Amino acid sequence: MSTTIRNAHEKINTTRFLTHDVSLKPFCSFHTGGSADIFGTPSNLHELRMLIAYARENDLPITVLGGGTNVLISDKGIKGLTIHTAHLKNFHIRGTLLCAQAGCSIDRIIQGSIEHALSGMELLGGLPGTIGGAVRGNAGVHQVHIGDLVEWVDYLDHSGNLMRTHKEELDFSYKHSFFSETTGIIYEVAFRLIPNKATSEAMRLKEQSRKERLDAGQYAFASAGCIFKNPEGLSAGAMIEKIGLKQKNVNGAMVSPFHANFIVNQTGSASSNDVRSLAQEVATQVKKQLDIDLEYEVQFMGDWSD
Ligand SMILES: Cc1cc2nc3c(=O)[nH]c(=O)nc-3n(C[C@H](O)[C@H](O)[C@H](O)COP(=O)(O)OP(=O)(O)OC[C@H]3O[C@@H](n4cnc5c(N)ncnc54)[C@H](O)[C@@H]3O)c2cc1C
Structure with missing residues (x-):
């Protein structure tokens, strides 16, 4: 075993x-945060497994980064190995299974499904x-969440074992899946879709959804979407707006003028600490004024020790 791993290590050090x-x-x-000590960008299952073996051999913690659209990365960076999944980007279709x-x-998969x-x-x-990040957090809008469409997920544990879990065991609920509680690294996801020859109508719906986001100012500034989960039956954004915190600013980190549950890097010069300080202040004020506890939706990555 150790020979295999040592070989993997040597090979990894000379590869791109x-x-x-x-x-x-x-x-x-x-667009905030520090550096990854070690940054791995696998393009296939073999490379992903080699990275996992490398981390195990060197006793390194593993952090998985997808599109980075729902994370706040510490200004002190991420220790150990960060696996960036951007090059794991193939998909295929068999019947109604994508x-x-x-x-x-996510956008490429929607486009691909419509084209087929x-x-x-x-x-x-x-x-x-990405698909991995979306499945982990069961991303979605109120009409549809990605977990509604999942048939099975293939993932690797930190020993490099490949396992398949079917939808019944994936425990999808609001902003939650089986992967919220485990360290499994999602490798591939199968979605069960519906045959639909009305491709231009499907394309129209996709574009309309995208445009609604644009019109709502979601892309006006750098952000990670909603910073807090909605407490059951309530809207975190509505509460934050109600207590007058829209546009509250800490060194360029600002409560979005468009959507009070978005914290944005308004000037592009805010740090992750600025974003966190503002988020903590917002949560404190909501607790003080409305007696409601807000829970983070955004995932904190890296070293947040003081
Ligand atoms: C402008 C904007 C609008 C948004 N709107 C919405 C919305 O309407 N609804 C919604 O639900 N979300 C929304 N988001 C949040 C975000 O887009 C989604 O949560 C997205 O699915 C996260 O995917 P990601 O690849 O960027 O994940 P990342 O941010 O990279 O990671 C998120 C979490 O998933 C884990 N992860 C990533 N890949 C894997 C993998 N392969 N295996 C295991 N774990 C993995 C990471 O470790 C991390 O814990 C929005 C974000 C932005 C910036």
């Missing part, structure tokens, strides 16, 4: 899919990020 001290700002939608590698962008006369994903038009 493992680099050191990589700034993560370009890889997250807040199988996509974890790093496929399959329906079900159009209302997710304009949702940023």
